[in-house]
Structure formats: C-alpha cells, structure tokens
Amino acid sequence: MIEVHNVQKSFDGNQVLKGITCTFETGKCNLLLGGSGTGKSVLLQCIVGLMKPDLGSITFDGTIFTNNKVQIRQEIRRKIGMLFQGSALFDSMTVYENVEFPLKMLTPEMTREERRDRVEFCLKRVGLENAGVKMPSEISGGMKKRVGIARAIAPNCTYLFCDEPNSGLDPLTSIKIDELIHEITHEYGITTVVVTHDMNSVVEIGDHIIFLYKGLKLWDGNKDEILNAQVPELKEFIFSSSLVRAAKKVDDETQGGLAAATTDEAINI
Amino acid sequence: MVKAFGEFLLFIQSMLTRKERLAVLWQRTLDECIVIGINSIFIVAIVSAFIGAVTCVQIAYNLTNPLIPKSTIGYMVREMTILELAPTITSIVLAGKVGSSIAGGLGTMRITEQVSALEVMGINSASYLVLPRILAAMLMFPLLVILAMALSIIGGYLAGSLTGALSAQEYIEGIRTDFIPYNIVFALIKSVVFAFLVSAISSFKGFFTQGGALEVGNASTTAVNNSIIAILVADFLLAALLL
Ligand SMILES: Nc1ncnc2c1ncn2[C@@H]1O[C@H](COP(=O)(O)OP(=O)(O)OP(=O)(O)O)[C@@H](O)[C@H]1O
Numbered sequence: 001m002i003e004v005h006n007v008q009k010s011f012d013g014n015q016v017l018k019g020i021t022c023t024f025e026t027g028k029c030n031l032l033l034g035g036s037g038t039g040k041s042v043l044l045q046c047i048v049g050l051m052k053p054d055l056g057s058i059t060f061d062g063t064i065f066t067n068n069k070v071q072i073r074q075e076i077r078r079k080i081g082m083l084f085q086g087s088a089l090f091d092s093m094t095v096y097e098n099v100e101f102p103l104k105m106l107t108p109e110m111t112r113e114e115r116r117d118r119v120e121f122c123l124k125r126v127g128l129e130n131a132g133v134k135m136p137s138e139i140s141g142g143m144k145k146r147v148g149i150a151r152a153i154a155p156n157c158t159y160l161f162c163d164e165p166n167s168g169l170d171p172l173t174s175i176k177i178d179e180l181i182h183e184i185t186h187e188y189g190i191t192t193v194v195v196t197h198d199m200n201s202v203v204e205i206g207d208h209i210i211f212l213y214k215g216l217k218l219w220d221g222n223k224d225e226i227l228n229a230q231v232p233e234l235k236e237f238i239f240s241s242s243l244v245r246a247a248k249k250v251d252d253e254t255q256g257g258l259a260a261a262t263t264d265e266a267i268n269i
Numbered sequence: 270m271v272k273a274f275g276e277f278l279l280f281i282q283s284m285l286t287r288k289e290r291l292a293v294l295w296q297r298t299l300d301e302c303i304v305i306g307i308n309s310i311f312i313v314a315i316v317s318a319f320i321g322a323v324t325c326v327q328i329a330y331n332l333t334n335p336l337i338p339k340s341t342i343g344y345m346v347r348e349m350t351i352l353e354l355a356p357t358i359t360s361i362v363l364a365g366k367v368g369s370s371i372a373g374g375l376g377t378m379r380i381t382e383q384v385s386a387l388e389v390m391g392i393n394s395a396s397y398l399v400l401p402r403i404l405a406a407m408l409m410f411p412l413l414v415i416l417a418m419a420l421s422i423i424g425g426y427l428a429g430s431l432t433g434a435l436s437a438q439e440y441i442e443g444i445r446t447d448f449i450p451y452n453i454v455f456a457l458i459k460s461v462v463f464a465f466l467v468s469a470i471s472s473f474k475g476f477f478t479q480g481g482a483l484e485v486g487n488a489s490t491t492a493v494n495n496s497i498i499a500i501l502v503a504d505f506l507l508a509a510l511l512l
C-alpha cells in the first residue's frame with residue numbers, strides 16, 4: 001500500500017498540487033483520473049521520486065520514502081517499475097537488451113542464463129516473444145508500451161506506475177494494454193498506479209479510482225460507484241464523452257448492468 | 270553566468286557521488302571510447318594532414334631570405350603543429366563532432382524520458398551517462414592528438430617535397446633540430462584539459478535540456494560554441510602557466 005499524505009508542489013509560485021492525501025491499495029489497479037494539466041504526472045513523479053514535493057510525505061508499505069536516507073530510498077526504488085508516457089525505451093539497445101537492462105544493473109548476482117530466462121519470460125508475458133532482436137525504432141507504439149511493461153516488471157517489481165499507458169493507441173490496442181496491466185497486477189499482487197483520462201480504462205480496470213481536479217483530490221471510489229458520484233466536476237468529466245452518455249442512457253432505460261443508476265441529473269448536467 | 274558555473278560544479282559533483290559498479294563504468298567507458306575515439310579518426314586525420322601541408326607551404330612562401338636555411342621550414346612546421354595546431358585544432362574539430370553528439374544524445378534521452386527511466390530504476394543517471402563520456406574523451410583526445418601530430422608532420426613533408434619548396438633531407442633535418450620533448454608532454458596535458466572541457470560542457474548542456482526537438486538542437490549548438498570558447502581560454506591560460 002502506498003500512502004500519500006498532504007503532498008504539495010508548486011512551480012514558480014504556480015501551485016500545481018494543493019495538498020493531496022490518498023492511498024493506493026495493494027493488488028489493485030489504482031487509477032489517477034483527471035483532465036489535462038491537473039497535476040497527475042507531477043503527482044506521479046513526486047511519488048516515484050523524480051521530483052521532490054515541497055511539503056507532505058509518501059510512504060511505501062510503512063516505509064517513508066520522502067526525505068529518507070539515500071540507502072532506504074534506493075531499496076524502495078528497486079521495487080518500483082514504471083511505464084512512461086512515451087515508453088522511454090533506450091533507443092540504443094534492442095528490445096531484449098532493454099528488458100535485460102534493469103536486471104543487469106540491479107541484480108548483478110544473476111547469471112546470464114537466469115537473466116535470459118527472465119527476459120524471455122517477461123517478453124512472452126506481454127506477447128512479444130519474437131521481437132527481442134528488434135530495435136525500439138522498428139516497432140509500433142503499442143509494442144513499445146508492451147516492452148515498457150516487460151522492462152518494468154522484469155526485476156519483480158512490487159509497485160508499478162503507468163503514465164497514460166494508452167495515450168496515442170487505438171481503442172482496441174488500448175484495451176489490450178489495459179487488460180495486460182490489470183492481469184499482471186492481480187497475478188503478482190502488485191500495487192499499480194495508472195494515470196489516465198480515458199473513461200474506457202476506468203470502466204475496464206478501475207479497482208480504485210482517485211479523481212484529481214486542479215491539484216486537489218475531489219473523489220475516490222471504485223468503478224461501480226463512479227457513475228453515481230455526486231461531485232459536479234467529476235460528473236462533467238465523465239459525461240463529457242457522448243459514448244458514456246449514450247451508454248448510461250441505455251443502461252438507465254434497461255435498469256440494469258454495470259451502473260444501475262437512477263439519478264437523471266447525472267445525464268442532464 | 271556565475272549561477273551557470275555553480276550549477277555546472279554541482280553537476281560534476283552529482284556525477285561523482287553514488288557511482289555505479291566499476292565493471293559497469295569500465296564497460297560503458299569502452300563503448301564511449303568507440304563513439305568518441307574510433308569514429309573521429311577519419312576527420313582528425315584529414316584535418317591534421319592538411320593543416321601540416323598548408324603550414325609547410327605557407328611558411329615556405331613567407332621565408333624568402335636566402336640567409337635562412339630551408340630546414341627552418343621543417344623546424345617551424347614541427348613547432349607549430351606539436352605545440353599549438355595539433356592539440357588545439359584537433360580539439361576544436363572534436364568539439365564540433367563529439368560535443369554536438371554528446372549534447373544531442375543526452376538531450377534526446379532527457380526529452381524522451383530515458384533519463385527519468387534510469388533514475389526510477391535507482392541508477393544515478395549523471396554518473397551512468399556522463400562520467401563514461403568524460404573519461405572516454407580524456408582517454409581518446411590525447412591519442413587523437415598524437416595521431417594529429419604525426420600526420421601533420423607527414424602532411425608537411427609531402428607538401429614540401431611535392432611542391433619542391435624544400436628537399437626531403439632538409440625537411441627531416443629541420444624536424445630534428447632543437448627538439449624539446451617537454452613540448453609533447455605540454456600538448457598532451459592541453460589535450461586532456463580540452464577533453465574534459467568539451468565533454469563536461471556538452472554533457473551539462475545536453476543533460477539539462479528541457480522541451481522538445483528544437484531545444485535539443487539549440488543545446489547542441491550552445492554546447493559546441495561554449496566548448497570552443499572554453500578551449501581557447503584554457504589554451505591561453507595553460508600557455509601562460511606552463512610554458
Ligand atoms: N517541470 C515543470 N516545471 C514547471 N511547471 C510544470 C512542470 N511540470 C509540470 N508543470 C505544470 O504543472 C501542471 C500540471 O502538469 P501535469 O503534467 O502534471 O499535468 P497532467 O495532469 O499530467 O496532464 P496531461 O493529462 O496533459 O498529461 C501544468 O500546468 C504544468 O505547466
């Protein structure tokens with residue numbers, strides 16, 4: 001479990017995070033939902049330690065991460081896997097070498113054979129067993145995301161962070177990537193945090209959803225509760241998609257399914 | 270300016286704390302030696318051979334006094350190339366080639382979040398990416414400068430004989446007159462200092478790139494500009510201090 005307590009961050013007087021307190025639960029896909037520019041990426045970078053929050057603390061399974069000793073921070077970092085928005089594969093290395101890289105750097109005690117087994121396992125897990133020899137520039141965006149996931153889980157991470165895993169992907173590929181993240185999370189009991197503004201992901205994999213708005217946490221809950229949430233900003237966000245609106249209408253008329261919503265005002269905001 | 274210099278010093282310090290394992294550092298340095306050293310041999314060879322040739326021809330053109338022996342031309346080619354042209358011109362050429370590739374490479378890694386990816390893995394990205402580049406440059410520049418010295422003297426020899434400015438015998442006699450071995454040591458010290466300046470300044474510029482592809486291009490350009498200025502200032506200071 002990751003606990004974020006009163007995290008604040010400003011850039012040159014522009015306060016981006018205004019005191020966020022939330023928890024990310026173990027073995028679940030925790031979604032950070034919010035519009036563009038609400039500070040999702042900044043919060044994620046504060047959590048993984050790429051940025052230092054001005055105030056507040058972050059705790060990983062009881063161990064404080066913020067401002068702790070370098071050694072303890074290193075220990076925690078070794079357990080963190082991250083999928084970046086642009087995949088951030090090392091473009092001078094092949095797909096295989098990319099996945100092998102964290103193993104080489106973080107677990108020097110592993111033999112070459114052990115590493116090979118692990119890399120092959122991870123590539124197979126994301127469905128890319130034959131792409132090992134390719135360079136990152138030779139594969140598609142969806143494949144890059146898969147390699148990114150394989151690289152993140154290769155050293156047996158306990159925490160997985162994904163910054164917009166399906167930005168720039170077609171709906172079908174998006175769903176496949178979402179499913180992959182969801183499966184991996186439940187299979188290995190990882191604490192996963194996914195930054196997204198995609199409602200498809202929400203209904204697909206939202207075990208626990210945290211809604212950010214202008215640097216504040218306005219709502220949290222799960223995917224079954226979100227359609228009935230009574231926060232105006234969240235409603236506006238959800239029902240800005242006409243697809244969701246239409247789906248909800250059908251849902252209401254047939255009185256069943258995922259969200260047996262009864263409030264009409266949700267549609268009429 | 271002062272702020273930038275302070276940041277530069279902090280950057281160098283961050284690179285030296287929390288280093289990677291020695292085996293990794295060594296492997297990375299060898300990789301960079303290939304990029305910085307081997308891939309620069311061709312351009313350095315061409316430039317230095319021509320510099321030697323041109324120096325020889327122009328000195329011969331200026332030296333019209335019949336009282337001065339022709340072998341002086343060889344002597345002057347040697348002095349000029351070993352002491353100044355080989356280390357400085359080679360370093361300026363390398364500032365263009367190596368400096369821009371370091372700044373561009375690191376800048377691209379920064380804006381595509383590859384640097385962040387290293388940091389998240391708990392790797393000190395400055396020491397993993399930059400230290401090997403600086404070490405490789407400091408190993409390779411002196412070797413390239415030695416090559417440049419040899420080739421510019423050979424270039425002078427060929428130019429002198431082919432244009433008939435002086436005979437091969439006179440040239441070689443000139444080359445062997447009043448040789449001071451310390452000049453070579455001095456030139457190599459210069460090249461190591463220049464190597465550090467070029468690689469560290471370019472890394473600094475590239476590593477802290479912010480923005481997009483345009484900024485990466487700008488970082489490369491500033492890296493080369495600043496490296497060349499630093500080389501010339503250092504050249505003057507070293508000459509004033511060590512000669
Ligand atoms: N390094 C930085 N320096 C200054 N301002 C920054 C920096 N990083 C982010 N910001 C500001 O913080 C705000 C939030 O940015 P952030 O990237 O977290 O948005 P986001 O929620 O991830 O949006 P998106 O969905 O578009 O990625 C923006 O207004 C941005 O200008």
Ligand SMILES: [Mg+2]
Pocket residue numbers: 040041042163
């Ligand atoms: Mg973002």
